[in-house]
Amino acid sequence: MKAQPSRYVIVGPTTFRHPAGHPVRPVLHAATARVYLVDPVTAGRLAGGAPLPEDAERALRAAGLLVGPGVDEPAAVIAAGRRAVADTRERRFVVMPTSWCNMSCSYCGQAHVRGGTGPGHRDLLAARFAAAVDSGRYDTAHVSWFGAEPLAGYAVVRDLSRRFTAAADTAGVGYSAHMVTNGALLDARKIAALHVEDRVGYFEVTLDGPAAAHDASRPLKRGGGSFAHVVDVIGAALAEHGDLRWRIRTNVGVANAHLADEFAATLAAAGLADPRVTLYSAPLHPWGNDVSAAALDRARMADTELAWLAAYARHGLTTWLLPGSPKPVVCVAVTPHAEVVAADGGVYSCTEQPLVPGFADRRVATLATLGGGARPAGEFDDWADALEADETGCRGCRILPLCGGACPKLWREGHVPCPPLKHNVAGRLDLYALSAGCTPL
Ligand code: SF4
Numbered sequence: 001m002k003a004q005p006s007r008y009v010i011v012g013p014t015t016f017r018h019p020a021g022h023p024v025r026p027v028l029h030a031a032t033a034r035v036y037l038v039d040p041v042t043a044g045r046l047a048g049g050a051p052l053p054e055d056a057e058r059a060l061r062a063a064g065l066l067v068g069p070g071v072d073e074p075a076a077v078i079a080a081g082r083r084a085v086a087d088t089r090e091r092r093f094v095v096m097p098t099s100w101c102n103m104s105c106s107y108c109g110q111a112h113v114r115g116g117t118g119p120g121h122r123d124l125l126a127a128r129f130a131a132a133v134d135s136g137r138y139d140t141a142h143v144s145w146f147g148a149e150p151l152a153g154y155a156v157v158r159d160l161s162r163r164f165t166a167a168a169d170t171a172g173v174g175y176s177a178h179m180v181t182n183g184a185l186l187d188a189r190k191i192a193a194l195h196v197e198d199r200v201g202y203f204e205v206t207l208d209g210p211a212a213a214h215d216a217s218r219p220l221k222r223g224g225g226s227f228a229h230v231v232d233v234i235g236a237a238l239a240e241h242g243d244l245r246w247r248i249r250t251n252v253g254v255a256n257a258h259l260a261d262e263f264a265a266t267l268a269a270a271g272l273a274d275p276r277v278t279l280y281s282a283p284l285h286p287w288g289n290d291v292s293a294a295a296l297d298r299a300r301m302a303d304t305e306l307a308w309l310a311a312y313a314r315h316g317l318t319t320w321l322l323p324g325s326p327k328p329v330v331c332v333a334v335t336p337h338a339e340v341v342a343a344d345g346g347v348y349s350c351t352e353q354p355l356v357p358g359f360a361d362r363r364v365a366t367l368a369t370l371g372g373g374a375r376p377a378g379e380f381d382d383w384a385d386a387l388e389a390d391e392t393g394c395r396g397c398r399i400l401p402l403c404g405g406a407c408p409k410l411w412r413e414g415h416v417p418c419p420p421l422k423h424n425v426a427g428r429l430d431l432y433a434l435s436a437g438c439t440p441l
């Protein structure tokens with residue numbers, strides 16, 4: 001029986017001239033996240049055309065681009081996801097050091113309350129972290145500082161970081177961290193402390209467009225905006241810290257969809273066209289709330305994302321035109337080797353439950369009732385079973401290896417969370433070829 005193209009091969013529709021002069025078409029293999037620029041005859045074969053000479057067929061089989069008849073590729077992808085969860089050597093903690101945020105973003109689904117962490121919280125969390133790194137089960141531990149706004153709990157971050165890093169070092173376990181922050185409270189002193197002493201390797205900040213759009217979408221509770229401050233702080237940090245990285249997310253909706261070029265030009269002019277700063281856009285997300293009036297419909301979001309990616313590239317900014325690796329574990333919520341610890345000591349499986357009205361009671365435990373060990377069972381730990389049973393239709397999806405099902409929580413609330421990639425992969429392959437110096441034929 002003849003081999004056939006992998007269901008995860010996606011052949012770009014456009015033929016380009018390669019810088020070396022020959023014609024090529026871009027091909028994505030979603031199972032491996034590899035992109036190839038292949039000759040049109042090979043592209044035709046991978047699009048379902050006639051077999052090639054035996055040596056060419058053998059090379060395509062070796063790369064996984066052709067597979068034997070009857071191979072159940074989705075089953076292999078789902079099995080790899082199960083193994084990735086079971087075999088992980090990394091323990092992950094998502095820590096919310098405060099329930100307060102200094103912004104009032106128009107689309108936020110969280111309810112913020114003032115007040116620090118509860119009595120004994122830090123001691124209990126530090127002990128739980130120490131038990132994890134002492135267990136011998138893990139080679140590395142990663143902490144995501146998350147909010148509300150984590151810098152509103154700066155003293156808690158500093159204190160816990162000191163205890164976490166000391167415990168990891170004593171146990172001989174690698175330690176890394178990142179912080180998701182709105183950036184308004186960042187300054188040079190805090191960045192130095194968090195990066196150099198507390199091992200925050202990258203910050204992820206959200207900028208919702210150029211100054212006026214960002215400041216309207218993400219106003220400070222005390223009034224005013226933060227765009228200029230955040231951009232200045234990142235620029236200064238690039239000069240100061242050679243190995244500190246940044247991610248800049250833009251939540252794209254009706255209000256800012258058209259602002260890609262102005263935004264990209266502004267950031268480039270501010271010195272952020274730097275390989276340590278990666279930009280991406282994301283659709284407005286229903287964080288437990290209704291954002292349908294502000295969000296773009298699926299088709300428009302797919303086109304808009306392409307426009308934003310093209311604008312980043314045009315202005316020399318760094319982005320991911322296509323995913324760099326498969327995603328066998330879709331998110332922290334599907335693995336007991338990760339947990340989300342809220343400021344009140346609640347332990348959750350999913351990041352979008354603490355502080356979200358209607359979901360805050362979904363905690364799986366509290367620090368006070370837990371000792372060491374894996375997180376107690378969470379409601380999305382059955383995600384591989386759900387994929388296998390085709391609860392969502394993901395089993396038949398051509399980008400399943402890259403997407404993993406996007407968001408179990410949204411699926412089970414009745415939303416379809418497919419990322420724009422599902423709808424604009426052809427356009428992204430075109431952008432990839434253009435970025436490699438190819439010209440359309
Ligand atoms: S289930 Fe969805 S909201 Fe929860 S952590 Fe996973 S991706 Fe995030």
Ligand code: SF4
Nearest residue numbers: 394397403405406418
């Ligand atoms: S969430 Fe959507 S894009 Fe992702 S694997 Fe499922 S069907 Fe595909």
